[in-house]
Amino acid sequence: TxxxxxxxxxxxxxxxxxxxxxxxxxxxxxxxxxxxxxxxxxxxxxxxxxxxxxxxxxxxxxxxxxxxxxxxxxxxxLKLPTELRRSLACTNIAENMMGTIRRVTRNVKRWRNGKMALRWVAAGMIEAAKGFRRLKAHKQLPILRAELLAHRERLAEKPVAPVSRAA
Structure with missing residues (x-):
């Protein structure tokens, strides 16, 4: 997961x-x-x-x-450092970007295809990036990456129980 x-x-x-x-x-x-x-x-x-x-x-x-x-x-x-935990424990950063994307794309009435949707979302993300500030714990992001990779490895090591088939 x-x-x-x-x-x-x-x-x-x-x-x-x-x-x-x-x-x-x-x-x-x-x-x-x-x-x-x-x-x-x-x-x-x-x-x-x-x-x-x-x-x-x-x-x-x-x-x-x-x-x-x-x-x-x-x-x-994930045993992240305190400052990084504080920064990531709140979803406001992601929600702010999603709100900007909604605002940028709200006037599109006819979505032609997936590529068009991706372009509009990218435009919304570029608009949102104008208001981004540096994450207070930005220097600790390599720790986050390492912990997420370790988390993925731990999940991969767990044996999966065999599925029994009903007769």
Missing amino acids: VAIQRCQIHKARNIMDRLPKELHASTRRVLRQAWELDDAQKAEKLIRNLARRLEQDRPGVAASILEGLDEILTVVR
């Missing part, structure tokens, strides 16, 4: 929207503490404990906390 990181900021916001104000500070503190840990198993345990505490009174919130749990901790599992 591909390593996917879901936005921690949006996840926290969605959780807070469903909680009463008196639970915001403690919930936000647990989420932040989990996301700042270097150990993904400990982080997952913290988040699961939070969900367990909320399960009785707020089952919907507890389910929301657990939904996508693996994808919320991807940058922690």
Whole structure:
């Protein structure tokens, strides 16, 4: 599988929207503490404990906390440096570019073929690039590349269970 990181900021916001104000500070503190840990198993345990505490009174919130749990901790599992984790834990960079592409392509009424779509998307990306700033942790990107390659290798090493055929 591909390593996917879901936005921690949006996840926290969605959780807070469903909680009463008196639970915001403690919930936000647990989420932040989990996301700042270097150990993904400990982080997952913290988040699961939070969900367990909320399960009785707020089952919907507890389910929301657990939904996508693996994808919320991807940058922690990859053991990335803290500064790079902070930069990649939020999807705003990608969403900003996608919004620019939508804006650039919204007036196209008739898509002739795939090549035309690619040209328009490229034009949108060029437009979006005008507003790009350097990633704060840009010097750590080789670490990200190495960790993603190692992740891919670990996945390739896992044996696949044989498929049994029903008679």
